[in-house]
Amino acid sequence: MSVNDNEPYVTADGRKIGGVLMEMKNITLRFGGVKAITDISFDIREGEIRAIIGPNGAGKSSMLNVISGFYIPQEGEVWYKGAPRPQMKPYEVAQQGIARTFQNIALFEGMTVLDNVMTGRLNHMKTGLLAQAIWKGKAQAEEVENREVAEKIIDFLEIQHIRKTPVARLPYGLKKRVELARALAAQPSLLLLDEPMAGMNVEEKEDMSRFILDVNDEFGTTIALIEHDMGVVMDLSDRVVVMDYGKKIGDGTPDEVRNNQNVIDAYLGVAHD
Amino acid sequence: MAQPSETAGGLESIPALLLRNAKQFGDKAAYREKEFGIWQSWTWAETEKEIEALALGLINLGVNEGDFIAIIGRNRPHFYWSMVAAQSVGAIPVPLYQDSAAEEMAYVLEHCGARFAIVEDQEQVDKVIEIQERLHQFEHMIYIDPRGLRKYDHHALHEFSHVQDQGRAARDEWIEDLKARRAKLTYESQCVMLYTSGTTGKPKGVVLSNRNIIVSAKNSAEFDHLGPGDEVLAYLPMAWVGDFIFSIGQAYWTGFCVNCPESADTMMTDLREIGPTYYFAPPRVFETQLTNVMIRMEDAGKFKKRMFDRAMAHAKKVGPNILDGKPVGFMDRLKYKFYDLMIYGPLKNTLGLSRVRVGYTAGEAIGPEIFDFYRSLGINLKQLYGQTEASVFITVQPDGEVRADTVGVPAPEVEIRINDEGRIYYRSxxxxxxxxxxxxSTADTKDAEGWVDTGDAGFFEEGTGHLRIIDRAKDVGKMADGSMFAPKYVENKLKFYPDILEAVLFGAGKEYCVAFINIDLTAVGNWAERNNIGYASYQELAGHPKVLDNIQSHVEAVNRSVADDPMLSGCQIHRFVILHKELDADDGEMTRTRKVRRAFVADKFNDIVEALYNGSDKVSTETEVTYEDGRKGAIKATLEIRDAKVVPVTTHKVAAE
Structure with a gap:
């Protein structure tokens, strides 16, 4: 069993990994004269936890923004579900089943946790604005349906006690969890996490890791995440892409990456030529 | 029901009561649990079906009569069903504290030789797996929440709903067996086994029979006129006898509804939503609620604060009398009505106590000021005195005779005897x-005639016939000059202050008393914030000179109040220290029901006690702490020792006995 073949396989802990869900083909991204990403290719397979790591300024967040459709690369193609993806607006990307969280939390601070999570259901609501305002019949039934999904996620992430609390009053660690809840509410097929553990203490990191693993396990959600904390990444992910100065310097299982000389150099700071 | 019976019309077991309730109150709610943001409910008829399915499933798994089944989890309908299902098949449920460390669980599981355990989730499953090696009889584990458990080896691990499904599928095969097992249950069958936390030594398994539980439940329900319309919120540990009596004994006897909160953190919200009519809480819960109210009033605007203070002053004056039906002037009544509309009513609503008809506090003595606060609001809060060995009830306060300093008169059918040394014995x-x-231990505690030693010292008050508890008999001592030393009495006075979470008094056989004090982080933290005092840790806040000043003023106020009681005036605190860590059950300093293990604390911190007596003004110490996951660490601290002013007492009147 090799992780790098394109055949579906079952991991040691019993999760099914399917075929390729998303493929980045020779992506190059420039901002004016600055090359943020240079000719990077890798794939994300159904059901796996895929990490993108690298030192500061390696281009990780840019990469995530390319995946999420926020940046449009000058060169290369993004293939999603077996077809090249045309240029699209962020909301169109969301409709395709991609959800994300942000490095600097981007919640609606004045709204309650529940309302924030409900916004994640937006793409699943079909009734019009007027019908929702009148809130009768179909609109009401739809609200109930979506609330059920939101409540399951609130239960899953154990945030029942803050359901009705305005987000602004929550501590940082909980806000991160609420953001994850909102992304999950969209029931995405691909979940992008931008530094889900930044600024957390050890206990919060442990909790968040647990939730990420459980999400992947229970819902079968494919997860792509960016993370600084090497220890966390190595424990969580099935495969890791390592970037440095906008280039891919390693790709493979955590063990392969850990023993990769380029990666060691990048992290220990050998002079670049 | 063809079973013969001498007293309760064939209702000699909890499963028999269940069948009666399913018939009599079939479509009335028996259980509610908030899940996914909505209160899910089960009627008595549905409950009966759920329990039957589980009982059949248990037989299918091979549960024998006389087996012990451990129950580990927070209050959920599923666990109450599990207990009754266990009883239905002739097994004995053994509820455990779910926050116990694996080590503590190992002792209990090994001691009772449980073959089965019904647990809540992955956390509990992991704990039991960790200790399984040492448990020879242990065979199967059933869990409720499948999350994270899919990949576990399922040879001896079963999901709750699957066990029920298998039970339903095998109904034809086992139903006669189940009926036969149920029919064998009598008043003398074991109903439950509860482990007492014990402030000393290893926990002991208290065996209670159906008679114990059902008669106690019946008597107490009649005493307080509980009926099928009542509602309770079940949030106290299931391993505690009180929860068993209220949520199973009384609930099955009267047919009232048991409501389970969504999670431990949402308890206050759930309390408000349910608005129980019958409420039970240990003093700590009332203290915390009161502390929260006071903190929030401190933060409120000037107008609101003044309004609140006035209303509370009036409530203090006439509230308890109105509740007791004593004569109160017309103007005072009118004023009380007005404040009820403006302040008390909304406050009770916020506390979730609007509908409470009967409220009880027990487990520890409650500070009179806390007690009076609730009663003055018109909440019929009463005290009872009891213990696991008595199926809770020893004494209770009848309506209209409620006071903070007594625990009431003997409960129905309970006899009480007090020996020459003031030790209390009961039979019921x-x-x-x-x-x-x-x-x-059984012989030490219970004599041949059935009298049980409570281990508490107390006396009946002349005139009223109410029992007053002084302290644990072994804790009550004499000081060097012969005056009485009753630590709990003084500690309770200290604990009324919102800033003080816990206090431990020392002084038996000594010249004077000294005390350890734990600050309440919520209250003191809030105070620090308002006074611009920065702190980085509990330890730093606890050692802050201004915090020490505040605590010192409380200690001195308590000294003045203690000096008023001629019997106990020797117990004034001469020197005290604020501890650098909170006393914690994980470190063995408290029991799981949060009672201080006095001897253990004295031993663990003996360097500090010594410093309190040798006159030094500082002490450096290092303390081992245990984290929630069982790892150990150490904290070092230098603590400041303060002297407190005491009121000189000229004559020591020693109790006549």
Whole structure:
């Protein structure tokens, strides 16, 4: 069993990994004269936890923004579900089943946790604005349906006690969890996490890791995440892409990456030529 | 029901009561639990079906009559069903504290030789797996929440709903067996085994029979006129006898509804949503609620604060009298009505106590000021005195005779005797059968005539016939000059202050008393914030000179109040220290029901006690702490010792006995 073949396989802990869900083909991204990403290719397979790591300024967040459709690369193609993806607006990307969280939390601070999570259901609501305002019949039934999904996620992430609390009053660690809840509410097929553990203490990191693993396990959600904390990444992910100065310097299982000389150099700071 | 019976019309077991309720109150709610943001409910008829399916499933798994089944989890309908299902198949449920460390669980599981355990989730499953090696009889584990458990080896691990499904599928095969097992249950069958936390030594398994539970439940329900329309919120540990009596004994006897909160953190919100009519809480819960109210009033605007203070002053004056039906002037009544509309009513609503008809506090003595606060609002809060060995009830306060300093009159059918030394003994239909596998302790506690030693010292008040508890008999001592030393009395006075979470008094056989104090982080933290005092840790806040000043003023106020009581005036605190860590059950300093293990604390911190007596003004110490996951660490601290002013007392009147 090799992780790098394109055949579906079952991991040691019993999760099914399917075929390729998303493929980045020779992506190059420039901002004016600055090359943020240079000719990077890798794939994300159904059901796996895929990490993108690298030192500061390696281009990780840019990469995530390319995946999420926020940046449009000058060169290369993004293939999603077996077809090249045309240029699209962020909301169109969301409709395709991609959800994300942000490095600097981007919640609606004045709204309650529940309302924030409900916004994640937006793409699943079909009734019009007027019908929702009148809130009768179909609109009401739809609200109930979506609330059920939101409540399951609130239960899953154990945030029942803050359901009705305005987000602004929550501590940082909980806000991160609420953001994850909102992304999950969209029931995405691909979940992008931008530094889900930044600024957390050890206990919060442990909790968040647990939730990420459980999400992947229970819902079968494919997860792509960016993370600084090497220890966390190595424990969580099935495969890791390592970037440095906008280039891919390693790709493979955590063990392969850990023993990769380029990666060691990048992290220990050998002079670049 | 063809079963013969002498008293309760064939209702000699909890499963028999269940069948009656399913018939009599079929479509009335028996259980509610908030899940996914909505209160899910089960009627008595549905409950009966759920329990039957589980009982059949248990037989299918091979549960034998006389087996012990451990129950580990927070209050959920599923666990109450599990207990009754266990009883239905002739097994004995053994509820455990779910926050116990694996080590503590190992002792109990090994002692009772449980073959089965019904647990809540992955956390509990992991704990039991960790200790399984040492448990020879242990066979199967059933869990409720499948999350994270899919990949576990399922040879001896079963999901709750699957066990029920298998039970339903095998109904034809086992139903006669189940009926036969149920029919065998009598008043003398074991109903439950509860492990007492014990402030000393290893926990003991208290065996309670159906008679113990059902008669106690019946008597107490009649005493307080509980009926099928009542509602309770079940949030206290399931391993505690009180929860068993209220949420199973009384609930099955009267047919009232048991509501389970969504999670431990949402308890206050759930309390408000349910608005129980019958409420039970240990003093700590009332203290915390009161502390929260006071903190929030401190933060409120000037107008609101003044309004609140005035209303509370009036409530203090006439509230308890109105509740007791004593004569109160017309103007005072009118004023009380007005404030009820403006302040008390909304406050009670916020506390979730609007509908409470009967409220009880027990487990520890409650500070009179806290007690009076709730009663003055018109909440019929009463005290009872009891213990696991008595199936809770020893004494209770009848309506209209409620006071903070007594625990009431003997409960129905309970006899009480007090010996020459002031030790309290009782005998009742609720008196426990035995300590499991521990005949020596059983003999030490219960004599041949059925009298049980409570281990508490107290006396009946002349005139009213109410019992007053002084302290644990072994804690009550004499000081060097012969005056009485009753630590709890003074500690309770200290604990009324919102800033003080816990206090431990020392002084037996000494010249004077000294005290350890734990600050309440919520209250003191809030105070620090308002006064611009920065702190980085509990330890730093606890050692802040201004915090020490505040605590010192409380200690001195308590000294003045203690000096008023001629019997106990020797117990004034001469020197005290604020501890650098909170006393914690994980470190063995408290029991799981949060009672201080006095001897253990004295031993663990003996360097500090010594410093309190040798006159030094500082002490450096290092303390081992245990984290929630069982790892150990150490904290070092230098603590400042303060002297407190005491009121000189000229004559020591020693109690006549």
């Amino acid at each position: 239909p609720g008196t426990f059968v035995e300590y499991y596998k521990n005949p020596e």
